[in-house]
Amino acid sequence: MEELLDSVVLEKPVSTPIAGFDVERIREDFPILQTRVHGNPLVYLDNAATSQKPQAVIDAISNYYSGENANIHRGVHYLSELATRKYEETREKVRDLINAKSIREIVFVRGTTEAINLVSSTYGRENIRAGDEIIISNMEHHSNIVPWQLLCESIGAKLKVIPINDDGEIIFDEYLKLLNDKTKLVAVVHTSNSLGTINPVQQIISGAHAHDVPVLLDGAQAVPHQKINVQDLDCDFFAFSSHKFFGPTGVGVLFAKEDLLEKMPPYEGGGEMITSVTFEKTTYNELPHKFEAGTPNIAGVVALGKAIDYVSEIGYENIHRHEVELLKYATEELSSIKSLRLIGTAAKKAPVISFTLDNIHPHDMGTILDRQGIAVRTGHHCTQPVMERFNVPATTRASFAFYNTKEEIDRLVEGIHHGLNLFN
């Protein structure tokens, strides 16, 4: 099998290099990509679950604990000031990354899931009443369904779902029909983790704003692939995770417009989020600290700063050009397999490909690919309503990052053929 793979790799054309973008050099920055799995070089195609980390990010964590560690915002000593500065520098980097107006709009949380829960339990509880409606879409990750369900159940509000078509795109006219005087929030995914669909978020936001309805975007799958400009989008809330963006796990970002954050009650009580506490009254700290109770994941935030530096250095334009090529190549190559059905064929897609195969369950395919060193995701991808919509129990998903190559796509296709042979 290994010999077969080698010969296939040699026969295929080598990727066309993009000026200023050397994928082989970039791969050297990611130590884990040198790993061998079951005797084969690792082909990591599970980037929508979590991305790998460049050495600079890994070093930042180690350096932080080796030479910078202290608690932030309160100490007067050298290390505390250093750690505070590093932590707050990342806040400015995040502001710049998504072009927020002010660092007061950038709240550090544990991840996208916590960001959405924060909005649901503060903004949601304050502004949504019995009989009101929240609009989500059929392609949401469970983390953008369940927090709203919990809120709706406890206050008697209703969840409305935008349907999707057979290509996995939002049916925009149906969305417009759902908007009405009862709508109090629209919460939709920017880029689908299971289908790859990039939603027309600009139009979704305009439509909602015409009804004075704020919009939350789940941006977890968007930020690794494209430049986000929250001011151009005019979105009210935007959430993403560090770990899908080449940074460490346990850190995420909630962006919210300043006037909304000002009016929202705190999420958790504790240290850091207060200005003064007596047993009679507590005065909350200014933004964004009001929403950051307790000692945060300082090392993680500092390392996220390095991930932002790293992506900025490569440049979204280069990332986009390379990933468009990967998606096009992978779609063509996978489509050439007769028994393969693509799930998610939207006109605008991120480099994510979900598929099923006649007669081979995704779970079997996942095991077969794993034994060849190829890491893909199999299952429902935390989007069970999507699986139901396409009437499949699960899919196999290959999701790409800028460090993936066409040669790795060849390995994937070859690996699938091996599974087909095994099962026939």
Place this chain on the structure above:
Amino acid sequence: MEDLRELYQEVILDHNRNPKNFKKLENASHTSEGYNPLCGDRINLYLQIEDDRIKDISFVGSGCAISKASSSVMTGELKGKSLAEAKELFKKFQGIITGKTEADLTGLDKLSVFAGVREFPVRVKCAALAWHTMLEAIENGTEAISTE
């Protein structure tokens, strides 16, 4: 690659393609639904039990090759067995798929084809799903169970 052949033996692939006892039993006295949320494997098991003996057994459902073949082989093996024998077989089967057994496996050729599963720890649940569902059906009759 050899361990893939070991896992997906021809017998298992045959049962996956053409599962035995793959139907709903109309006169079932005991039923249960098994679900593995990890991969979405789902099985509905039907048993006709008389005098503590499995007179008939069948299943329907969808899932990976391992779970489907395991359901197929299990239903074939359990037909005619007493409930005590069925439980005893489950214990032996668990030993086979986890590799942690000192039990005497002679005469268990049909179940032994699943021995390759032990090299694939995340797949052990797939092989065990049908058996857990069987135990649930015997003990509680109709409630859905999960391997999680």
